[in-house]
Amino acid sequence: MKFLVRTALMVGALWATIAIVPGLTFEGAWGSLVLLGLLIALANAVVIPILKVLALPMRILTLGVATLAINIGVLLVLLLVAESMDLGIASEGLASSLLGALVLTVLSSVISFFVKD
16 A cells, blocks of 8 residues: 555656656656656665665765665666656756756655655
């Protein structure tokens, strides 16, 4: 049940990110947005914890800044996958992708704070 709540909140966070960040556009159906939100929720639940454990020494050395880099990297890969799957999301360049990933990382952290695993 918590996974469904997290997925629904991630879809909302993704919609807000696209509305906030200039250069990110979404012109697909709502189903595509839900699919992308599901992919992001799966990455947050499975991929990111594994990467955080593997990068633990770097996270300690950088006092947690590496965690932000991991989150941004995973979200950039997901944006590239979404563009290649033609889900309707597009980015005008690397700067808007980075800003979008940063905004989505902050929103994801807020969601994770309120919705515990």
